Amino acid sequence: MLYFIGLGLGDAKYITVKGLEIVRQCSRVYLEDYTSILWYPFSVVGAYFGVLNAKKKKNQFNLPRATTHSDLVLRALNAGIQYHVVHNASIMNAVGCCGLQVRIKLQSNVVILRIFVVSIVFWTDTWRPESFYDKIKKNRDMGPHTLCLLDIKVKEQSMKNLMRGRNIYEPPRYMTFAQAAEQLLEILQNQRDRGEELAMTQDTVCVGLAQIRAEVQTIHSGTLQELMSCDLGGPLHSMIISGHLHSLEVDMLKLFSGPEGLKTLKMTDSSTYVS
Amino acid sequence: MLYFIGLGLGDAKYITVKGLEIVRQCSRVYLEDYTSILWYPFSVVGAYFGVLNAKKKKNQFNLPRATTHSDLVLRALNAGIQYHVVHNASIMNAVGCCGLQVRIKLQSNVVILRIFVVSIVFWTDTWRPESFYDKIKKNRDMGPHTLCLLDIKVKEQSMKNLMRGRNIYEPPRYMTFAQAAEQLLEILQNQRDRGEELAMTQDTVCVGLAQIRAEVQTIHSGTLQELMSCDLGGPLHSMIISGHLHSLEVDMLKLFSGPEGLKTLKMTDSSTYVS
Numbered sequence: 078m079l080y081f082i083g084l085g086l087g088d089a090k091y092i093t094v095k096g097l098e099i100v101r102q103c104s105r106v107y108l109e110d111y112t113s114i115l116w117y118p119f120s121v122v123g124a125y126f127g128v129l130n131a132k133k134k135k136n137q138f139n140l141p142r143a144t145t146h147s148d149l150v151l152r153a154l155n156a157g158i159q160y161h162v163v164h165n166a167s168i169m170n171a172v173g174c175c176g177l178q179v180r181i182k183l184q185s186n187v188v189i190l191r192i193f194v195v196s197i198v199f200w201t202d203t204w205r206p207e208s209f210y211d212k213i214k215k216n217r218d219m220g221p222h223t224l225c226l227l228d229i230k231v232k233e234q235s236m237k238n239l240m241r242g243r244n245i246y247e248p249p250r251y252m253t254f255a256q257a258a259e260q261l262l263e264i265l266q267n268q269r270d271r272g273e274e275l276a277m278t279q280d281t282v283c284v285g286l287a288q289i290r291a292e293v294q295t296i297h298s299g300t301l302q303e304l305m306s307c308d309l310g311g312p313l314h315s316m317i318i319s320g321h322l323h324s325l326e327v328d329m330l331k332l333f334s335g336p337e338g339l340k341t342l343k344m345t346d347s348s349t350y351v352s
Numbered sequence: 353m354l355y356f357i358g359l360g361l362g363d364a365k366y367i368t369v370k371g372l373e374i375v376r377q378c379s380r381v382y383l384e385d386y387t388s389i390l391w392y393p394f395s396v397v398g399a400y401f402g403v404l405n406a407k408k409k410k411n412q413f414n415l416p417r418a419t420t421h422s423d424l425v426l427r428a429l430n431a432g433i434q435y436h437v438v439h440n441a442s443i444m445n446a447v448g449c450c451g452l453q454v455r456i457k458l459q460s461n462v463v464i465l466r467i468f469v470v471s472i473v474f475w476t477d478t479w480r481p482e483s484f485y486d487k488i489k490k491n492r493d494m495g496p497h498t499l500c501l502l503d504i505k506v507k508e509q510s511m512k513n514l515m516r517g518r519n520i521y522e523p524p525r526y527m528t529f530a531q532a533a534e535q536l537l538e539i540l541q542n543q544r545d546r547g548e549e550l551a552m553t554q555d556t557v558c559v560g561l562a563q564i565r566a567e568v569q570t571i572h573s574g575t576l577q578e579l580m581s582c583d584l585g586g587p588l589h590s591m592i593i594s595g596h597l598h599s600l601e602v603d604m605l606k607l608f609s610g611p612e613g614l615k616t617l618k619m620t621d622s623s624t625y626v627s
Contacts, residue, residue: 090368092368093367151603165368167445169444193468
């Protein structure tokens with residue numbers, strides 16, 4: 078049996094009781110740090126989980142990041158090994174802690190998802206995709222908030238090392254809120270130059286989130302511009318660009334704003350709130 | 353301090369280790385069974401959590417379901433009480449276990465959410481909203497899958513009892529996959545009668561999910577028509593209507609189809625796969 082056990086968002090104690098029981102009975106335990114950051118040293122988690130002789134091995138699988146777990150499921154089944162999933166929290170639902178509704182009940186009694194997700198990737202000198210902006214624009218037109226997951230670069234090789242076949246990797250990079258905001262503002266300037274109607278401005282209400290997990294998490298709300306100079310602390314950062322705001326959501330956002338922030342929140346049109 | 357502690361998807365052991373530690377130190381524990389079903393008797397969870405003299409009290413809050421937790425946060429803070437959230441899994445991310453991608457990496461290197469969510473509500477004789485169908489149509493046009501959360505009716509009063517002010521509640525009702533599919537097929541027939549282009553048919557590939565939690569969960573994939581006669585077991589049921597399918601997703605879906613199901617999966621256009 079191959080178990081997939083969610084580690085949750087926090088230290089080693091954010092595993093479920095059930096998950097921990099299973100880990101302690103397993104003959105082999107792999108810690109997956111390829112699709113996220115592990116927040117604690119491998120030795121600590123190994124000791125807590127009661128995994129004797131825990132050793133950090135290099136990633137032995139060559140997997141596409143977004144489909145890592147499906148790929149492992151299919152490989153296991155092909156090898157005649159059954160699998161079982163023990164779920165846990167992920168950023169996809171935990172962002173609700175900032176007070177923006179992941180789901181909301183509308184008057185028509187139809188519940189719709191209130192947060193859609195895009196990823197913002199690191200630009201290079203020659204590769205500056207703007208496609209995520211189109212998605213943000215669509216969302217703001219329709220109403221939902223946009224959760225922007227920010228790029229992670231781990232185990233990346235420089236072009237030089239890649240061409241020379243040297244397995245030397247660049248230090249990991251995690252996109253900050255400010256870096257994402259800079260790219261976004263550049264796209265907005267490009268849109269402005271082309272005479273396009275803008276989906277948002279530097280005054281649009283956003284939320285900056287960092288290390289959404291126990292104890293240390295940081296949440297700031299304010300305008301995009303304000304948040305660019307906020308210290309959110311270490312990675313991973315996320316950005317939420319607000320869509321239509323419910324009054325209860327505004328009340329929640331105020332919990333995370335500066336002393337003056339969001340006091341003067343004004344709705345300029347159905348999908349634009351400026352402070 | 354007011355703690356919000358996710359119970360996860362399973363029995364009492366699907367709480368996190370951290371959550372359990374906190375529960376055991378609390379002077380008062382409330383079990384919230386208003387926004388979902390608790391899968392185990394209150395006395396069992398009370399005993400497991402080590403909560404002495406656990407009693408099931410009636411819901412003492414008058415809360416809108418979709419904003420329950422935000423409302424409690426704000427009330428607590430207004431009363432000078434701090435709060436803390438310990439996250440856990442929810443259906444919003446756990447549906448990934450059927451193999452449809454909640455997120456996927458596209459060629460343009462922009463990751464977009466692959467599952468959007470609507471709720472399907474119980475129709476009455478006089479109230480038969482079709483608005484969720486429009487959302488499904490939009491999703492299928494764009495590509496994402498649609499997760500349909502099915503209606504829950506708890507603590508509902510009959511019109512007669514409501515008018516007479518009698519606090520007598522109807523037995524709880526949980527919409528089944530088959531009930532949702534019937535409503536959907538009726539809408540499709542209405543659309544056909546109006547000469548509209550259909551977003552899906554009875555042959556569209558869907559997934560039926562029931563009790564997505566430990567041990568007992570049921571997942572079936574197949575056409576909408578096929579799944580209507582599948583026994584998914586007890587509530588809660590969910591329905592996923594496929595959008596664009598990745599080959600890895602098709603491989604995963606085949607794990608949950610009947611012996612003949614999905615063998616002859618054909619793509620009829622960019623967002624229609626029929627079996």
